[in-house]
Amino acid sequence: MNALPACIRLTHPAEDYPVLEIDHPTCRARVALHGAHVMEWQPAGHAPVLYCSPQAVLREGKAIRGGIPICWPWFGAHPTDPTKPAHGIVRTRFWRLTDSQDGGESVELRFELESDDATRAIWGHDFHVIVEIRLGAELHLSLISHNTGETALEETGALHTYLAVDDIANVEVTGLEGVAYLDTAAGQRSSGVEEGAIRIDGEYERTYGSTATVTLRDATRTLHTHKHGSASTIVWSPGVEKAARLGDMPLEDFRRFLCIETANAPGAEVTVKPGGHHVLRTRITVS
Numbered sequence: 001m002n003a004l005p006a007c008i009r010l011t012h013p014a015e016d017y018p019v020l021e022i023d024h025p026t027c028r029a030r031v032a033l034h035g036a037h038v039m040e041w042q043p044a045g046h047a048p049v050l051y052c053s054p055q056a057v058l059r060e061g062k063a064i065r066g067g068i069p070i071c072w073p074w075f076g077a078h079p080t081d082p083t084k085p086a087h088g089i090v091r092t093r094f095w096r097l098t099d100s101q102d103g104g105e106s107v108e109l110r111f112e113l114e115s116d117d118a119t120r121a122i123w124g125h126d127f128h129v130i131v132e133i134r135l136g137a138e139l140h141l142s143l144i145s146h147n148t149g150e151t152a153l154e155e156t157g158a159l160h161t162y163l164a165v166d167d168i169a170n171v172e173v174t175g176l177e178g179v180a181y182l183d184t185a186a187g188q189r190s191s192g193v194e195e196g197a198i199r200i201d202g203e204y205e206r207t208y209g210s211t212a213t214v215t216l217r218d219a220t221r222t223l224h225t226h227k228h229g230s231a232s233t234i235v236w237s238p239g240v241e242k243a244a245r246l247g248d249m250p251l252e253d254f255r256r257f258l259c260i261e262t263a264n265a266p267g268a269e270v271t272v273k274p275g276g277h278h279v280l281r282t283r284i285t286v287s
């Protein structure tokens with residue numbers, strides 16, 4: 001790891017588990033090397049924008065509950081082998097921090113990860129993935145997936161953002177009106193078209209075919225999720241029963257976040273040719 005700018009401090013909240021703590025005039029944030037995972041982001045003058053569970057497990061191989069898990073090269077269950085890890089293989093590995101800068105208006109981080117024997121044992125493709133993060137008054141996160149193998153690869157994935165809300169019952173989500181969805185809440189499968197603004201009343205899990213910006217309003221503020229390279233948006237809230245089954249968040253905390261995921265879900269697979277790459281990007285703004 002190169003020398004860090006003065007606004008970044010290297011901490012170890014658990015053994016062998018490095019987390020960058022950022023204290024910058026524009027924001028405060030925490031970013032784990034495990035998963036290249038933004039755990040917290042609080043732009044100056046605002047409450048924290050991301051929810052991170054106080055019971056999140058900080059251990060290699062276990063995904064952090066909250067922040068922005070990076071799901072790749074598949075979203076959800078593996079398409080053909082349910083014994084493979086949910087949401088792919090990069091959120092549960094340590095990445096290399098290859099650059100960190102104080103850019104004045106924001107803090108910039110770059111993480112990289114390549115295929116190795118352990119990843120090939122689970123997923124046979126060669127890859128080099130880069131995550132570029134800019135944290136300031138806005139949050140920018142890009143996942144750049146390079147195909148370094150000799151055959152085309154097919155990927156799905158998600159930037160699985162846990163947006164903090166004051167109370168899930170007061171949330172309204174717009175930007176997906178008139179969009180077709182697949183509803184997979186509580187293990188069922190049904191489809192439909194979203195008629196109006198989304199309100200959450202219990203477990204919610206819908207995948208929308210949309211590239212549009214999504215806006216979340218609660219009693220205190222408005223958050224916008226802008227997307228690039230993303231044909232799907234997932235809106236997910238576990239509800240009380242699924243939150244209890246997850247086992248790594250306080251029971252009542254299901255009220256304190258809504259996931260709005262910048263994704264390419266099954267059915268919107270991206271094909272990356274040998275030598276090619278794909279950029280999946282989210283930008284979060286607060287007003």
Ligand SMILES: O=P(O)(O)OC[C@H]1O[C@@H](O)[C@H](O)[C@@H](O)[C@@H]1O
Pocket residue numbers: 063076086087160205234236246261
């Ligand atoms: O517990 P995980 O593996 O982080 O997944 C959380 C949730 O992620 C969502 O994106 C899925 O739609 C849910 O089905 C899933 O439960």
